[in-house]
Every structure is written in structure tokens, then in C-alpha cells.
Amino acid sequence: MEYEYPIIVNELTKKFGKQNEIVAVNSLSFKVNxxxxxxxxxxxxxxxxxxxxxxxGLLEPTGGEGHxxxxxxxxxxxxxxxxxxxxxxxxxxxxxxTARQNLRFYASFYDIPDKEDKIEKLLELLGLSDAIDxxxxxxSTGMRKRFxxxxxxxxxxxxxxxxxxxxxxxxxxxxxxRDLIKKLSRENDVTIFLSSHSMSEVEEICNRIAVIEKGKLxxxxxxxxxxxxxxxxxxxxxxxxxxxILLQDxxxxxxxxxxxxxxxxxxxxxxVHTNTHMRTEIAKSIKLMGGTVSRFEEDRxxxxxxxxxxxxx
Amino acid sequence: MTNKNAVLIIAKxxxxxxxHEPSFLVMMSIFMVTLFxxxxxxxxxxxxxxxxxxxxxxxAIALGYDGIIKEKNxxxxxxxxxxxxxxxxxxxxxxxxxxxxxxxxxxxxxxIIAASDFLIxxxxxxxxxxxxxxxxxxxxxxxxxxxxxxxLFTSTRCKTEIGSLAWGVVIWINMCFVLGPTIIMLSSxxxxxxxxEMTDKFFSTGALLFNISPIHHFAEVTVGNLDLSYGTFGIQxxxxxxxxxxxxxxxxxxxxxxxxxxxLALPVILLVASYISFLRxxx
Numbered sequence: 001m002e003y004e005y006p007i008i009v010n011e012l013t014k015k016f017g018k019q020n021e022i023v024a025v026n027s028l029s030f031k032v033n034x035x036x037x038x039x040x041x042x043x044x045x046x047x048x049x050x051x052x053x054x055x056x057g058l059l060e061p062t063g064g065e066g067h068x069x070x071x072x073x074x075x076x077x078x079x080x081x082x083x084x085x086x087x088x089x090x091x092x093x094x095x096x097x098t099a100r101q102n103l104r105f106y107a108s109f110y111d112i113p114d115k116e117d118k119i120e121k122l123l124e125l126l127g128l129s130d131a132i133d134x135x136x137x138x139x140s141t142g143m144r145k146r147f148x149x150x151x152x153x154x155x156x157x158x159x160x161x162x163x164x165x166x167x168x169x170x171x172x173x174x175x176x177x178r179d180l181i182k183k184l185s186r187e188n189d190v191t192i193f194l195s196s197h198s199m200s201e202v203e204e205i206c207n208r209i210a211v212i213e214k215g216k217l218x219x220x221x222x223x224x225x226x227x228x229x230x231x232x233x234x235x236x237x238x239x240x241x242x243x244x245i246l247l248q249d250x251x252x253x254x255x256x257x258x259x260x261x262x263x264x265x266x267x268x269x270x271x272v273h274t275n276t277h278m279r280t281e282i283a284k285s286i287k288l289m290g291g292t293v294s295r296f297e298e299d300r301x302x303x304x305x306x307x308x309x310x311x312x313x
Numbered sequence: 314m315t316n317k318n319a320v321l322i323i324a325k326x327x328x329x330x331x332x333h334e335p336s337f338l339v340m341m342s343i344f345m346v347t348l349f350x351x352x353x354x355x356x357x358x359x360x361x362x363x364x365x366x367x368x369x370x371x372x373a374i375a376l377g378y379d380g381i382i383k384e385k386n387x388x389x390x391x392x393x394x395x396x397x398x399x400x401x402x403x404x405x406x407x408x409x410x411x412x413x414x415x416x417x418x419x420x421x422x423x424x425i426i427a428a429s430d431f432l433i434x435x436x437x438x439x440x441x442x443x444x445x446x447x448x449x450x451x452x453x454x455x456x457x458x459x460x461x462x463x464x465l466f467t468s469t470r471c472k473t474e475i476g477s478l479a480w481g482v483v484i485w486i487n488m489c490f491v492l493g494p495t496i497i498m499l500s501s502x503x504x505x506x507x508x509x510e511m512t513d514k515f516f517s518t519g520a521l522l523f524n525i526s527p528i529h530h531f532a533e534v535t536v537g538n539l540d541l542s543y544g545t546f547g548i549q550x551x552x553x554x555x556x557x558x559x560x561x562x563x564x565x566x567x568x569x570x571x572x573x574x575x576x577l578a579l580p581v582i583l584l585v586a587s588y589i590s591f592l593r594x595x596x
Contacts, residue, residue: 058395078398081397084395090391
């Protein structure tokens with residue numbers, strides 16, 4: 001089926017409770033572009049997993065609508081499952097079966113031409129070739145996660161949903177997973193919907209990010225766009241190291257400039273908080289005072305900080 | 314991939330899992346030993362039917378009690394449902410897997426016992442005797458299937474495997490031990506007569522109330538008895554169930570049609586209840 005956006009969510013809502021008193025997802029709307037890695041972040045209980053469960057047909061929405069690969073998430077869920085792969089969290093497998101037997105079982109739901117070859121290649125890709133005939137009960141957390149990704153890829157999906165794909169894995173294993181996710185998106189043009197608590201992970205691999213809290217969408221965009229959103233709201237912070245003049249004098253002078261919100265001195269460093277970008281004005285003012293600037297940088301907001309600002313912590 | 318195939322895949326896996334579980338071997342062994350004791354010993358067939366009717370339901374419950382809850386608690390259901398199949402495919406597949414396993418236990422045991430009996434006693438194999446034995450097998454199967462499907466139902470409702478098994482045991486005790494004496498007591502209260510008086514009124518009231526008991530229907534069709542549970546009096550009727558060769562099968566079908574329909578309907582009703590329960594649940 002031809003589709004413009006792999007995932008479209010429009011006013012999607014999920015309520016729980018006898019009288020629908022618990023709103024888990026509240027009128028969520030967004031679109032995911034073809035081939036992108038779309039990050040979905042939010043604090044615990046924000047509604048990330050509930051949203052993902054609705055998109056893969058494990059939960060029925062209370063309101064709104066959603067389409068995955070052009071298929072309705074309520075009426076055409078089998079069509080969606082045919083062309084998507086999912087690594088849910090938590091995920092369980094058949095521990096008394098080997099990795100090969102588990103994958104053979106999942107593969108039997110699809111028309112895959114050469115199943116055995118496909119299973120071996122997938123496990124090799126995930127670095128599990130040596131454990132192909134080992135029972136899953138003996139797998140470590142990292143191996144189980146990698147196996148989970150293998151079962152999600154068994155049908156060569158066009159869209160992949162990943163819920164906390166690297167949680168509980170050691171740094172080396174996590175990096176391997178991230179590299180693989182990037183490779184899938186880059187080389188196979190697969191669209192990936194990734195829910196994660198790891199901000200560094202989302203920042204590293206996602207093209208765009210949606211931030212939700214209490215079931216509501218707070219922002220969607222690239223990391224830079226999210227940073228700009230926060231700056232617009234919260235202002236910009238500069239870090240300066242100055243010689244030849246007293247820091248306090250510099251701080252007093254800068255406080256007189258329109259747009260400078262606040263200054264602060266700590267460990268011979270001057271922090272200047274402004275409403276907008278004011279690099280030139282600050283530099284001019286220091287120069288006029290006879291000061292020499294040895295360090296002048298904008299406090300870089302990583303995704304962690306952006307996220308905390310957006311959710312108001 | 315059609316849904317029919319998805320059901321077959323689940324059924325095949327369930328059947329394979331059951332074959333590898335110790336409970337299958339235990340069930341098969343107990344079933345065969347019981348029938349062997351009857352075949353070789355002097356025990357009456359009524360006693361064998363009683364042992365099957367009263368004690369074997371717990372073995373059937375052991376086949377079904379973890380059907381869904383095990384998948385739920387191990388979180389394998391989370392993964393399974395991300396592949397192209399509906400929830401009802403899972404229940405149907407589990408049902409078929411359990412049914413085939415139970416069928417294997419009942420019919421393989423009967424075939425082996427029948428073959429051994431003919432070999433040991435040197436009897437001439439008669440089609441009539443064999444067909445009656447198979448009919449007995451079918452009713453035993455349906456009766457035990459009721460308990461297996463009930464266990465499947467509790468596995469959709471309970472939070473733990475122990476909880477599901479406990480519900481199965483509670484129902485088994487009530488159906489096979491408590492219900493019989495309770496019906497006798499109720500009949501006595503309703504008619505104002507003692508069970509020892511054995512009046513038609515007391516008897517017909519008891520027979521009416523016994524309709525809610527699965528073991529009653531099993532007892533009727535297999536040995537022509539009102540009840541097989543312990544603690545009650547088993548009233549032997551004139552017709553001794555489907556094994557009574559004095560009557561033709563067609564006559565017996567006409568005679569026991571209500572019992573037969575109930576034995577056929579009970580697993581279906583419980584399967585529908587399992588569907589509804591499982592489909593309504595949020596995973």
C-alpha cells in the first residue's frame with residue numbers, strides 16, 4: 001500500500017477506568033516521515049507505551065484515530081502487523097526453545113521464502129550466531145534484547161516499533177544496537193518509532209523527537225528545533241572567562257544592557273542569562289570596559305536539559 | 314497467511330508443549346493404569362467410570378489451567394500479539410492443542426487397553442464391543458474436555474497460574490464431591506422426604522436438580538447411573554448407558570439425547586466464555 005506518512009496520529013486518546021477517569025493519552029497528534037528514526041520521550045507514566053500499544057493494536061483507542069502504513073489501527077491491524085516489526089517492553093519469549101526454534105515459530109506467521117536461511121542471517125546480524133541452538137532461558141539480558149530485535153526483523157518490516165531497545169544492556173551491546181538501528185534506517189529505508197528513556201541515545205540516533213507528558217504532546221522536532229523552542233521560552237545562557245577587569249564590574253555593566261536577564265559569578269566564570277541571542281552586544285560591552293575575553297561560549301543544552309525544561313522540571 | 318493457519322500454528326505449538334510436559338505422561342499413565350485395573354481385575358465397570366468421573370477431571374484441569382496466564386506472565390503474549398494474528402486465534406489454537414492432547418490420552422489408552430484385553434483374554438474381536446468402547450471414549454473425552462476448557466477459561470481470568478489452578482480445583486471439588494450430596498439434601502428439603510424412602514417424587518426432584526452436574530450426564534451415558542460422585546447414592550437405572558449392548562446405539566441416542574447435547578454443549582459454552590473474557594482484556 002502506498003502511503004505518504006508511515007505513521008499518522010490524529011487526536012488519539014486513551015482513557016482507563018470504569019468511568020474513563022484516567023486519561024493516559026490525551027488528544028495526541030503527530031506524523032512520522034518515511035525512513036526517519038522518530039524518538040518518543042517522556043517521563044514514566046507519560047503515555048509512551050500506551051501510545052505504542054495503540055499503534056500496534058494491543059490497545060483500542062478511546063478516541064481519535066491513527067494510521068500505520070496507511071492502515072487504520074483499529075480496523076486493519078492484521079495488515080499493520082504484516083509489515084511492521086515490534087520490540088515491546090517487557091518482552092518474553094519461549095525459554096524452553098532455542099533461538100532458532102523461537103524464530104522459526106515467529107516466522108511461521110509470514111510467507112517467508114527461505115526461512116532457515118533468513119533465521120541464520122538475522123541471528124548473525126545480531127551477533128547471536130554462536131547461540132543459535134541455545135535455549136533462550138540461558139540468554140543474558142543483552143542477548144535477549146538482541147534476540148528481540150531479531151524477531152522484530154523476521155518479516156523484513158517497513159516500520160519498526162522499538163520500546164526501550166537498549167535498557168538493561170551493557171554499553172558495548174547498547175552501542176551495537178544503536179548502530180544497527182541507524183544502519184536499518186539508512187540502508188533499508190525503514191521507518192523506526194523509538195521510545196526510550198535514554199536521552200543520549202535518542203539524541204544520537206533520532207532524526208526527530210516527540211516529547212510527551214501526562215499523555216499530552218509538548219513538542220515535536222529535531223534536537224535543534226527543540227533547543228530553539230526552549231531558548232525562545234527560557235532565554236540563552238553564555239559562559240565567559242574574562243581577564244584585565246573585575247568580573248563583578250563586568251557583571252554590573254552587562255546587567256545594564258536591555259535583554260540581559262541575569263548574571264552570576266562562580267569559580268572565576270561569569271554566567272550571563274539573556275532573553276535572546278546577544279553575543280555581539282556582550283562582546284562589545286566587555287571590550288569597551290577594557291576586558292579580554294578568553295572564553296565565550298553558549299551553554300549547550302543537550303537533550304536531557306531540553307527535555308527537563310520542556311516538562312518544566 | 315490466513316487466520317486458519319495462525320490457529321494451526323498456535324495449536325501445533327500448544328500440542329507440542331503439552332507432549333513435553335510431565336503432566337501429559339502422568340495423565341496418560343494414570344489413565345492406562347486405571348483401565349488396566351478394570352480389564353485385568355474384577356472391578357465393575359461402574360467403579361471404573363466412577364474413578365474416571367470423579368478423579369480424572371483434575372488431570373484435565375492440569376492440561377488447561379496455564380493456557381493463557383503462562384503466556385501473559387512470561388510476557389510472551391506481548392510479543393506474540395505483535396505478529397499477524399488475532400486474539401481469538403490464540404484461544405482457538407490453545408483449545409485445539411489441549412483438545413488434541415486430551416484426545417490422544419483418552420483414545421490411545423482405550424486402544425491399548427482394548428488390544429491388551431483381547432490379547433490376554435483371547436476373546437474374539439467384535440465390532441459391536443469395540444464401537445461401544447469408542448463411544449465410551451467419546452463421552453469420557455467430552456466430559457474431561459469440559460474441565461480442560463473450564464481451566465482455559467480460568468487462565469484468561471486469573472492473575473497467576475496458581476490462582477487459575479486453585480479455581481480449577483475448587484470447581485472440581487464442588488462438582489465431583491460437594492454437588493451430589495448437596496442435591497440429595499436439597500431434594501430432601503424440597504420433597505420433605507428422606508433419601509431412604511426412595512419415592513418417585515424424591516427421585517424425580519433429584520434427577521431434575523442433577524441436570525446442573527456434568528458428572529451426572531457422564532454417569533447417565535456411560536453406566537446409566539444418576540450420579541457417580543462419592544457421598545451420594547448412585548441410583549442405577551434400567552438402561553446401563555451406551556455400554557449396555559441389550560439396546561441399539563440408535564435407541565440409546567434417543568434415550569440419552571439430552572445428556573449427549575449437554576456434554577457436547579458444555580465445552581462450547583466454556584470456550585465462548587474464554588473468548589469473551591480474553592477479548593475484553595487489555596494486554
